[in-house]
Amino acid sequence: VQLVESGGVLVQPGGSLRLSCAASGFNFATSWMNWVRQAPGKGLEWVAMLNQDGTLKFYVGSMRGRFTISRDNAKNSLYLQMNALTVEDTALYFCAGDRGVSWGQGTLVTVAS
Amino acid sequence: DVVMTQSPLSLSVTLGQPASISCRSSQSLVSSDGNTYLSWFQQRPGQSPRRLICKVSYRDSGVPDRFSGSGSGTDFTLKISRVEAEDVGVYYCLQDTHWPWTFGQGTKVEIK
Numbered sequence: 001v002q003l004v005e006s007g008g009v010l011v012q013p014g015g016s017l018r019l020s021c022a023a024s025g026f027n028f029a030t031s032w033m034n035w036v037r038q039a040p041g042k043g044l045e046w047v048a049m050l051n052q053d054g055t056l057k058f059y060v061g062s063m064r065g066r067f068t069i070s071r072d073n074a075k076n077s078l079y080l081q082m083n084a085l086t087v088e089d090t091a092l093y094f095c096a097g098d099r100g101v102s103w104g105q106g107t108l109v110t111v112a113s
Numbered sequence: 114d115v116v117m118t119q120s121p122l123s124l125s126v127t128l129g130q131p132a133s134i135s136c137r138s139s140q141s142l143v144s145s146d147g148n149t150y151l152s153w154f155q156q157r158p159g160q161s162p163r164r165l166i167c168k169v170s171y172r173d174s175g176v177p178d179r180f181s182g183s184g185s186g187t188d189f190t191l192k193i194s195r196v197e198a199e200d201v202g203v204y205y206c207l208q209d210t211h212w213p214w215t216f217g218q219g220t221k222v223e224i225k
Contacts, residue, residue: 036162044154044162044205046214060213061114094161099209100152101173103161 001025001102003095008107015085019107021078021095029073032098035080037091038106047093048080062088085111115139115208119217125225132193134220136206141186143210150209153182153191156219157202166191198224 007019019035035047048069049058057069068081078095092106116139126132142149153166164173166182169189179194193200201224206217 043203043219044156044207044216046207046216049212049214058212099150099167100154100162100164100207101167103163105161 001097003097003102003104005093005095005104005107008093008109010110010112011085012113013086013111015111016081016083017085017109019080019082019093019095019109021104023076023078023095026097026102028076033069033071033078034096034098034100035067035069035078036094036096036100036103037089038094039088039091042091045091050078082109085109087111114213115142115211115215117206117208117215117217119204119206119220121220122218123221123223125223126193126196127225128198129195132196132200132222134191134204134206134222136184136189136191136217138187138189138208140211142189142208143186148210149185151182151184151189152207152209153180154205154207154216155200155202156205157199160202162205193222196222196224 002024004022034049037047050069054071066084070079090111092108094106095104118137120135149169151169154162156162165176165180170182181192183190203219203221205219
């Protein structure tokens with residue numbers, strides 16, 4: 001199983017960013033997928049969850065309306081579109097498998113002016 | 114949201130000795146399907162989290178049998194029977210019964 005995130009960069013407050021996660025080594029199309037984040041030196045926070053065909057999406061309250069989770073099963077890829085970013089969104093963003101069974105190495109998003 | 118409270122937040126253990134981490138939830142984690150979705154994760158320094166245990170007591174593939182999970186309802190425990198040097202890191206409990214899923218604050222385990 002391999003999950004490889006990309007797309008994390010330095011962005012200004014109010015900006016937008018799209019994270020990607022390339023999955024391999026398991027049946028991606030039959031798996032719920034997730035994004036989890038970790039602010040520098042802090043604990044873990046579940047961000048969003050998506051079902052197998054992308055029709056059921058769940059978000060943590062503070063991110064609902066700003067973040068959009070999506071997937072492309074043909075490309076074995078998971079995405080997180082992040083809008084209206086604030087400094088509080090600065091974190092390492094992990095792509096994770098069903099109920100956290102597997103994790104990527106994370107991609108760092110820094111929101112600062 | 115369900116609040117997960119871990120204790121202690123820091124643990125210093127002698128090599129070969131046991132360690133125990135408690136995790137309590139603000140409401141029952143018994144799901145409507147009858148399962149209790151409480152997981153434990155290990156995060157070694159500089160690494161991504163790794164799931165050790167799911168559904169209270171089921172060890173994930175490749176997890177040494179010195180790790181065990183127990184508990185029910187709102188009270189759960191992760192035990193390491195004999196701590197090894199590679200067990201240093203932060204341990205988190207996660208409730209994945211009620212959305213939004215929530216983690217405990219983390220317990221830092223170090224070698225004495």
